Amino acid sequence: MLAQNVELLSDDQIQTIHEASLGVLQEVGIRVLNETAREIFCRHGCQVNTQTGNVCFPQELVEKWRKIFPSTFRFYGRDPRYDITIPDDGPAIATTGIAPDVLDIENGERRRATSEDLSRIANLVNMLPGIDLFFVSTLLSDVPEDRYSLNSLYISAKKCLKPIRCGVNTVQNFKDIIALGECIAGGTEAFQERPFFYFGHTASISPLTINNESTSMVIEAVRRGLPSMAAVVPNSGLTAPLTSAGTLVLANAEFLAINILIQMVKEATPVIYYSLPATSDMRNGAFSCGGIESGILQMGCAQLARFYGVPSGGYAGATNAKLSDAQAGFEKGMSPMAAMLGGLNMVMLAGLIDALMVFSYPQLVIDSEIGEMIKRVYKGISLDNDELALDVIKTIGPGGLYIDSQHTLRHMRTATYFPDIASRQSWQKWWDTGKYDTQARALKRVWNILAGDNPDAFSPDVDAKIRATFSDSLYVSV
Amino acid sequence: MLAQNVELLSDDQIQTIHEASLGVLQEVGIRVLNETAREIFCRHGCQVNTQTGNVCFPQELVEKWRKIFPSTFRFYGRDPRYDITIPDDGPAIATTGIAPDVLDIENGERRRATSEDLSRIANLVNMLPGIDLFFVSTLLSDVPEDRYSLNSLYISAKKCLKPIRCGVNTVQNFKDIIALGECIAGGTEAFQERPFFYFGHTASISPLTINNESTSMVIEAVRRGLPSMAAVVPNSGLTAPLTSAGTLVLANAEFLAINILIQMVKEATPVIYYSLPATSDMRNGAFSCGGIESGILQMGCAQLARFYGVPSGGYAGATNAKLSDAQAGFEKGMSPMAAMLGGLNMVMLAGLIDALMVFSYPQLVIDSEIGEMIKRVYKGISLDNDELALDVIKTIGPGGLYIDSQHTLRHMRTATYFPDIASRQSWQKWWDTGKYDTQARALKRVWNILAGDNPDAFSPDVDAKIRATFSDSLYVSV
Numbered sequence: 041m042l043a044q045n046v047e048l049l050s051d052d053q054i055q056t057i058h059e060a061s062l063g064v065l066q067e068v069g070i071r072v073l074n075e076t077a078r079e080i081f082c083r084h085g086c087q088v089n090t091q092t093g094n095v096c097f098p099q100e101l102v103e104k105w106r107k108i109f110p111s112t113f114r115f116y117g118r119d120p121r122y123d124i125t126i127p128d129d130g131p132a133i134a135t136t137g138i139a140p141d142v143l144d145i146e147n148g149e150r151r152r153a154t155s156e157d158l159s160r161i162a163n164l165v166n167m168l169p170g171i172d173l174f175f176v177s178t179l180l181s182d183v184p185e186d187r188y189s190l191n192s193l194y195i196s197a198k199k200c201l202k203p204i205r206c207g208v209n210t211v212q213n214f215k216d217i218i219a220l221g222e223c224i225a226g227g228t229e230a231f232q233e234r235p236f237f238y239f240g241h242t243a244s245i246s247p248l249t250i251n252n253e254s255t256s257m258v259i260e261a262v263r264r265g266l267p268s269m270a271a272v273v274p275n276s277g278l279t280a281p282l283t284s285a286g287t288l289v290l291a292n293a294e295f296l297a298i299n300i301l302i303q304m305v306k307e308a309t310p311v312i313y314y315s316l317p318a319t320s321d322m323r324n325g326a327f328s329c330g331g332i333e334s335g336i337l338q339m340g341c342a343q344l345a346r347f348y349g350v351p352s353g354g355y356a357g358a359t360n361a362k363l364s365d366a367q368a369g370f371e372k373g374m375s376p377m378a379a380m381l382g383g384l385n386m387v388m389l390a391g392l393i394d395a396l397m398v399f400s401y402p403q404l405v406i407d408s409e410i411g412e413m414i415k416r417v418y419k420g421i422s423l424d425n426d427e428l429a430l431d432v433i434k435t436i437g438p439g440g441l442y443i444d445s446q447h448t449l450r451h452m453r454t455a456t457y458f459p460d461i462a463s464r465q466s467w468q469k470w471w472d473t474g475k476y477d478t479q480a481r482a483l484k485r486v487w488n489i490l491a492g493d494n495p496d497a498f499s500p501d502v503d504a505k506i507r508a509t510f511s512d513s514l515y516v517s518v
Numbered sequence: 519m520l521a522q523n524v525e526l527l528s529d530d531q532i533q534t535i536h537e538a539s540l541g542v543l544q545e546v547g548i549r550v551l552n553e554t555a556r557e558i559f560c561r562h563g564c565q566v567n568t569q570t571g572n573v574c575f576p577q578e579l580v581e582k583w584r585k586i587f588p589s590t591f592r593f594y595g596r597d598p599r600y601d602i603t604i605p606d607d608g609p610a611i612a613t614t615g616i617a618p619d620v621l622d623i624e625n626g627e628r629r630r631a632t633s634e635d636l637s638r639i640a641n642l643v644n645m646l647p648g649i650d651l652f653f654v655s656t657l658l659s660d661v662p663e664d665r666y667s668l669n670s671l672y673i674s675a676k677k678c679l680k681p682i683r684c685g686v687n688t689v690q691n692f693k694d695i696i697a698l699g700e701c702i703a704g705g706t707e708a709f710q711e712r713p714f715f716y717f718g719h720t721a722s723i724s725p726l727t728i729n730n731e732s733t734s735m736v737i738e739a740v741r742r743g744l745p746s747m748a749a750v751v752p753n754s755g756l757t758a759p760l761t762s763a764g765t766l767v768l769a770n771a772e773f774l775a776i777n778i779l780i781q782m783v784k785e786a787t788p789v790i791y792y793s794l795p796a797t798s799d800m801r802n803g804a805f806s807c808g809g810i811e812s813g814i815l816q817m818g819c820a821q822l823a824r825f826y827g828v829p830s831g832g833y834a835g836a837t838n839a840k841l842s843d844a845q846a847g848f849e850k851g852m853s854p855m856a857a858m859l860g861g862l863n864m865v866m867l868a869g870l871i872d873a874l875m876v877f878s879y880p881q882l883v884i885d886s887e888i889g890e891m892i893k894r895v896y897k898g899i900s901l902d903n904d905e906l907a908l909d910v911i912k913t914i915g916p917g918g919l920y921i922d923s924q925h926t927l928r929h930m931r932t933a934t935y936f937p938d939i940a941s942r943q944s945w946q947k948w949w950d951t952g953k954y955d956t957q958a959r960a961l962k963r964v965w966n967i968l969a970g971d972n973p974d975a976f977s978p979d980v981d982a983k984i985r986a987t988f989s990d991s992l993y994v995s996v
Contacts, residue, residue, distance in 0.1 A: 049901070064908070286905060322936075333894075363955060370891070373847065413810040423763045429764025443755060
């Protein structure tokens, strides 16, 4: 493990941002569009302006509630070997969502995503070693909107044993999902003990607004004891100050407000400092989630999360690239590396291109490899006696070769990372074998995985039971 | 500026590597193939085994000499506005060398590099904002080997005002180069005051060997008061232990030996902890300079450099990719980001692909942009009152938009980085304007720069004087 994270800011500067956020919460407040949330805030001592819906937070109240945020967040997999707790087991690498479109796996053309796409994606995520968390990547154009959550989770859970996250829109969705989880887990208790479905909500809308519908869902999830992640999504220059410091102040105020609400609903509910900071390109207003500022802001968010003693996570590998080219490579490599080294515990980077609008099969495979490289850096190096290698340095001495030493043989499987997609062929061999670029090699790997032996994650009996339970609601045959 | 670097290792672990290197230098020693160097080491108290040529270093001697390494290294540009001192002005972004081949600028095909290529490259480096140091990128197939240094520096200096580095093979090379420098600077004193040519040597050959010819050149340069950079180039699993800890011990012993030699030749000569660590892929023996281990090892080297109080620099953006695709993007983005955040003061990343064997024009342009992104992260964020933006947060309040605020207008030119090659077009616009990938866009930019107004860096008079002085030795017409 690394001895010390990068610190974007000094301790004093973090304190400055914290205090500035307290000032914003006390003096400006948050517009709370959800009535239940307003009532909860009011009941706990916030000042609610009934005309504007603005809620102001006394500093002592924020200081009191922010101290009860739990320090860890656990993701359960369907299979316990995929359980992951942040920050302890981090960095966790996650897919990103939710794209309406995909690049077709056959012809590469952009079109609406379908159930069949999601099934393939779930299968790939299950097999790719660099990805820990499956946050459902796409919408489903072949499923009615109000059945999206159930169908997405059914398709995903059928092929993927890793922790799964999805959006939820209605109370009925929640009921369906819990029933689905219970079917899969084999009972109410089994699912309550290991709830392997997760929910993400953009209840907090920049600037300084807590919305109505998503907030209902957050409250619903927390009341049911279901893990919920509430995102803050400031867009510097559009919905937040253009300056990074100002964006952090605003995002931090929003993080505090929504997560204090969660604590007020149920104390000690696990939370994540969960953010998607991005900038607007002032030349044309473009949503520039691939900009390096996303990485810089995530370094700041991760440091604020450490200040509050909560795990951090969020998007740090979004790209504005339209295909898996050099831009996709450096935008998906650099910000996540910077954010992880800044202490981001959950790095959402895998699968999407074109500013989160399009899922790309080859990109998912490339991103898994980027995820493995990030984890390799996080792991750091070991300095035990055998790793220090003083004996072999002495034995081989000046001018010798290490390639056939016992020391090399002993470490050859573990000492270095063996990439699958990054090619180390000689030029000649690369030339002779078709001159494929990385995107083409990754697409080959996609087909390779999909052609492999990928049994369903639950038995035909369980599947039959699910089909019977949801005979009206499952629109998919995959 | 960042408040705190990443630390790959704890202080205790750095001490362990330091002590292990002292042990290697004392017990195993360095094979010194250069007679002058052996004499210098002997004269200063090292034990020389006259049969093997091995030189052993008493610990006290190493501890004494390593304490006089100067703490800064200054690069002079031909134009003082390109002067850069590391670590103070870092991270400095440099090109990498020295490739025998290029991808032809017209047809993209691989062939030997020529003087015309180098002239174009120097021109591009001069114009690209992300690159601070021009380390000559290619060999010259149209120039005799013994005239390589003179011709390379003439071509480079004619088009590039930034600090320039080249290899040197003979004493005659040195004399020629100094005469060239004096011609350009306008006199002996002018060049001595601001020596804008730099020399890199691989005098240290892993494992634990100081070679003959390059070491002569290092001694020659130091005696003449010319800036010299002595590289350590361990290859884990081939010429160094496969384990990262062992590679660091070996590299560190080599760094100490060659740089103590430099101090013994002339005390307080500025040095750099200058390294190119890479691994061998144990599956096929490939030189895997694009592997993430290069970044990890550079984090270690940078930390050791801080321990010794010397600036650090080296290769951290080599790639095994054969074209400017996603692999080139993430290999050139991730290791340099990790190494810079680990404190590497000079990051050599620009221009080469295929494991340093091939120069690519579009890659140089892409790498300049990567360099700018790295510097943006290093710069960190400012927290002055205007950046904190409390007034505007208060004024705009919940639910407003920042896009047309005075605060946004005031910061729009500086708050975020505006990429040139990374596209933020909408999908439709990208589609309608030719669906170019990043490599193609970068190549367009190459042509664009080369078509621009790029006056020679020195006058026709100076050029005529150089041509007259070196009428027998200049083989180039560019």
